[in-house]
Amino acid sequence: MNASPDTLPLLRVTQAVKQFVLRRTLGDRVARRPGVLHTAVDHVSFELGSGEVLGLAGGSGSGKTTLARMLIRLVEPDDGQIMFGDSDVRAASGHALREIRRQMQMVFQDPYSSLNPRMRIGAAIFEAGKVHHQPGVDDEAAFVARVLDLVRLPASAARRFPQELSGGQRQRVAIARALAVGPKVLIADEAVSALDVSIQTQLLNLFLDLRDELGLSIIFVAHQLSVIAEVADRVAIMHEGKIVEIGPTAEVFHRPQHDYTRSLLAAHPSHTAPTPRGGSV
Amino acid sequence: MSDILLRIENLRISFGKDDRRVAAVNGVSLEVGSGEVVGLVGESGSGKSLTCRSVIRLLPPGGEMTANRVLFEGVDVQSLDRDALRAHRAHNVGMIFQDPFSCLDPTKRIGEQIAETLRVNVGLDREAAKVQALSLLEDVGISSPERRYLAYPHELSGGMRQRVMIAIAVATKPKLLIADEATTALDVTTQAQILDLIVRLRREIGMSVLLVSHDFGVIAQVCDRVAVMYGGYVVEFGPVADICNRPQHPYTRALLDSIPTIESAGQRIRRDGIPGQPPSLGEIEQGCPFVNRCSYASDACRTLELSMREVGPGHTSACPVTIGSGS
Numbered sequence: 001m002n003a004s005p006d007t008l009p010l011l012r013v014t015q016a017v018k019q020f021v022l023r024r025t026l027g028d029r030v031a032r033r034p035g036v037l038h039t040a041v042d043h044v045s046f047e048l049g050s051g052e053v054l055g056l057a058g059g060s061g062s063g064k065t066t067l068a069r070m071l072i073r074l075v076e077p078d079d080g081q082i083m084f085g086d087s088d089v090r091a092a093s094g095h096a097l098r099e100i101r102r103q104m105q106m107v108f109q110d111p112y113s114s115l116n117p118r119m120r121i122g123a124a125i126f127e128a129g130k131v132h133h134q135p136g137v138d139d140e141a142a143f144v145a146r147v148l149d150l151v152r153l154p155a156s157a158a159r160r161f162p163q164e165l166s167g168g169q170r171q172r173v174a175i176a177r178a179l180a181v182g183p184k185v186l187i188a189d190e191a192v193s194a195l196d197v198s199i200q201t202q203l204l205n206l207f208l209d210l211r212d213e214l215g216l217s218i219i220f221v222a223h224q225l226s227v228i229a230e231v232a233d234r235v236a237i238m239h240e241g242k243i244v245e246i247g248p249t250a251e252v253f254h255r256p257q258h259d260y261t262r263s264l265l266a267a268h269p270s271h272t273a274p275t276p277r278g279g280s281v
Numbered sequence: 282m283s284d285i286l287l288r289i290e291n292l293r294i295s296f297g298k299d300d301r302r303v304a305a306v307n308g309v310s311l312e313v314g315s316g317e318v319v320g321l322v323g324e325s326g327s328g329k330s331l332t333c334r335s336v337i338r339l340l341p342p343g344g345e346m347t348a349n350r351v352l353f354e355g356v357d358v359q360s361l362d363r364d365a366l367r368a369h370r371a372h373n374v375g376m377i378f379q380d381p382f383s384c385l386d387p388t389k390r391i392g393e394q395i396a397e398t399l400r401v402n403v404g405l406d407r408e409a410a411k412v413q414a415l416s417l418l419e420d421v422g423i424s425s426p427e428r429r430y431l432a433y434p435h436e437l438s439g440g441m442r443q444r445v446m447i448a449i450a451v452a453t454k455p456k457l458l459i460a461d462e463a464t465t466a467l468d469v470t471t472q473a474q475i476l477d478l479i480v481r482l483r484r485e486i487g488m489s490v491l492l493v494s495h496d497f498g499v500i501a502q503v504c505d506r507v508a509v510m511y512g513g514y515v516v517e518f519g520p521v522a523d524i525c526n527r528p529q530h531p532y533t534r535a536l537l538d539s540i541p542t543i544e545s546a547g548q549r550i551r552r553d554g555i556p557g558q559p560p561s562l563g564e565i566e567q568g569c570p571f572v573n574r575c576s577y578a579s580d581a582c583r584t585l586e587l588s589m590r591e592v593g594p595g596h597t598s599a600c601p602v603t604i605g606s607g608s
């Protein structure tokens with residue numbers, strides 16, 4: 001779904017760039033060579049519509065995480081423009097930046113990195129909601145129960161600690177905490193990649209439910225093309241920092257235009273066409 | 282198929298105190314033909330790695346194994362004394378894992394690590410070991426081997442490190458290569474290259490491969506036969522095409538139905554998935570381990586004695602229910 005001319009896209013990224021100075025090796029230092037600049041995100045442009053799921057695919061090191069983190073300035077962009085509604089993300093600071101970060105929430109592959117192991121799940125959700133003055137926080141138990149219900153966890157989960165839960169449940173909690181602050185966009189960076197298939201499916205359905213029920217937009221970063229194929233409305237394929245192809249998921253996957261997209265699709269292992277490469281001896 | 286290289290019969294691996302031992306692997310039987318690629322597929326915790334480790338009797342501390350037999354070329358590895366076991370590990374079986382860092386010495390050049398394996402396990406002298414190590418680097422697709430010989434593990438990409446691991450694992454021309462989630466951490470493109478490499482070496486060296494993966498796609502691409510594991514049991518075993526096209530065990534079917542595919546791009550399908558989660562260690566004391574998540578389950582499943590039943594040529598399933606022809 002592309003934003004039609006009369007509705008502004010929720011998020012518009014134009015020519016975004018991020019460069020890193022590579023650490024100098026011992027050899028470089030001995031020879032007094034300067035650090036090499038590496039362009040992790042190279043003039044990337046895209047738009048995200050309201051209620052849209054945009055998949056971001058590509059090999060490891062292609063710049064997906066860097067791009068995702070730039071959207072909320074966890075990584076500072078070096079160039080380009082990022083507009084969230086009518087706020088200029090690069091120019092924002094203080095309250096405006098906090099508000100942008102409230103509305104665009106990230107969910108990571110490893111929920112351990114975002115959940116405090118010493119905080120009960122209910123408290124973590126409540127704290128997040130309270131800081132951002134979310135409606136309903138005056139009744140802590142009801143607020144927590146309502147948010148947990150969004151991710152299909154029972155209210156009793158509030159008393160648990162993160163480490164008492166399975167990987168899939170922990171990822172639900174990470175999503176719940178993101179939802180507690182009332183975001184418009186979820187940025188899921190490999191959020192289901194470490195999970196087993198049967199659990200992964202449950203989480204994918206949850207993301208789609210959240211889009212339908214809350215009208216959330218989702219940027220769904222994953223290296224597994226098949227996962228993106230089934231969850232995203234549109235997909236952007238990244239390679240060496242550039243978006244080499246972007247379009248409706250079915251279009252890109254069934255009629256890839258770029259060689260890199262073709263090679264990614266060809267390498268993707270599939271169980272639907274078992275073809276032993278060696279054959280029986 | 283020709284002769285059997287490895288036959289595991291009724292393998293049990295348990296953990297815990299004497300009176301409260303719980304089985305993590307429960308009556309697994311499996312065979313690998315000579316020159317054959319057999320897959321072990323299943324979700325994490327299903328017992329795949331432990332089953333592999335039984336082949337070289339290298340279990341984590343506290344783990345205890347029993348089996349009717351673990352026959353490698355007709356010899357029961359359970360009966361090997363220390364020296365024979367060392368020789369078995371050094372010559373018969375090569376292993377590669379998900380994380381090559383855990384096996385490579387970060388302080389040594391990779392060429393020297395390969396050469397060392399050749400000196401210690403094959404008995405080559407210094408010069409011959411170096412020549413052979415260079416040729417192995419070339420065999421596993423590492424360009425400019427002379428230069429890479431001098432590299433340290435951290436100077437290589439993940440795919441390169443995995444190639445080095447393979448070079449070490451096949452240096453002794455083992456009869457069996459065990460690849461435990463060896464491509465899981467890699468990019469699809471690199472993964473495809475590593476799988477091709479394994480298949481090529483298998484043909485050239487004539488070795489068998491036991492390939493462990495949680496990814497049915499990977500299994501389907503390379504294996505001749507596959508064992509599906511769940512909760513410490515093998516629930517289905519057979520030719521890979523039969524299992525993918527006509528799964529007979531409800532777990533296999535539900536698992537296959539959960540896997541997203543590229544073909545369905547843009548169709549907005551919602552897969553049912555499998556409700557609940559796999560049993561934890563010791564949770565299942567009798568009956569079928571899948572009973573709580575199975576849509577075909579009846580009360581009888583809670584008490585039945587699990588046994589493999591023939592459901593097709595060379596195709597067995599641990600479920601007494603016939604669920605009809607596959608999707």
Ligand SMILES: Nc1ncnc2c1ncn2[C@@H]1O[C@H](COP(=O)(O)OP(=O)(O)O)[C@@H](O)[C@H]1O
Pocket residue numbers: 020021022038040058059060061062063064065066067
């Ligand atoms: N903080 C950093 N410092 C230096 N290089 C970085 C940093 N973060 C990422 N990179 C580099 O940027 C490139 C893109 O990385 P990343 O965005 O993590 O890719 P992806 O998420 O697609 O795997 C890689 O080459 C990576 O090494």
Ligand SMILES: Nc1ncnc2c1ncn2[C@@H]1O[C@H](COP(=O)(O)OP(=O)(O)O)[C@@H](O)[C@H]1O
Pocket residue numbers: 296305306323324325326327328329330331332341342343344562
């Ligand atoms: N060192 C250990 N101590 C106790 N239990 C273990 C140990 N290693 C494995 N297990 C148990 O055995 C089960 C199977 O482990 P594993 O073979 O590693 O599974 P997989 O490789 O299929 O993910 C695990 O779920 C765990 O409960």
Ligand SMILES: [Mg+2]
Pocket residue numbers: 064065066190
């Ligand atoms: Mg990343």
Ligand SMILES: [Mg+2]
Pocket residue numbers: 329330331461462
């Ligand atoms: Mg394992």
